[in-house]
Amino acid sequence: MHTSRRNALKTLALGTATLVLDSTRLLGQQAETAGTPGWKGRINQSVCRWCFDSIPLEEFCRTVADMGLPAIDLVGPKDWPVLQQYGLYSSMCNGAEIGLTRGWNDPQYHETLLQNYTEMIPLVAKAGYRNLICFSGNRNGMDDESGLQNCVTGLQQLLPLAEKHGVVICMELFNSKVDHKDYMCDKSAWGIELCKRLDSESFKLLYDIYHMQINEGDIIRTIRDFHPYFAHYHTAGVPGRHEIDETQELNYPAIMRAIVETGFEGYVAQEFIPVSTDKLGALRKAVEICDV
16 A cells, blocks of 8 residues: 555545445446456456546546446545446445554554444445455554454454445455554464454455565465455555566466466455556556456
8 A cells, every 4th residue: 555545545534425225236236247348357357546546536437447347446435426427336445444554453443443334334335335444553562462352352343233234344464564564464364363253254354465475475375275264355566566567576367367266256456556657558458467
């Protein structure tokens, strides 16, 4: 996640969704199941809005839809009507979190987080969406076991509501080596242990391939062994978080084939910051690379 995304997350308003329940759910179903002209479509691909926030939202939605992508990641309620206008699905919703460093591992934030997510979960469900992002927060001297216990204490209070509405709370894995110093959920094993303790289909991980390559590597083996705990994936090139082409070290076609082999039916979202002057051309190339 980049500084611009961090700032955007802080300023997102919860808003009120103005979508019509039945029609929007139909749009989401169409986005997830319809064949995409020109693409193999074995991977449901999305794109993170914040990486292309220099492009006005309507223009971006129009281009994404024309490209044949069905969804956009990291969009909150105030912008869902724009996605709906272009037949796009909100594949990872946001707006309930209070920041990347202040999360569920710290009890002082539980009251605010519970209020925010309690308000947001019904909005996500009413709009016909499923995934809602969350963060562990930073360690600030806390040991991993205490962080796990605190996350369980807070999230257990929320999960009955998520289960009732069919919403999946997704905690994102970040690297703490380069981008997010001191972030607690920086290892697959820690996040998986949290999933096991919560034992709910309404809590899973957002496995960010870029972040986990930096912190631990072994991407394909991790996906094969632990895919039941992963509800969503993000991409980006390593090093630098830029294009996922031959300029970086990850073999994305092989990673995508591994994801397909697990039977995954969720979304893989492009989350790279393009350095090319042709930003949308870079996005199209990334989609081609991942369309295995």
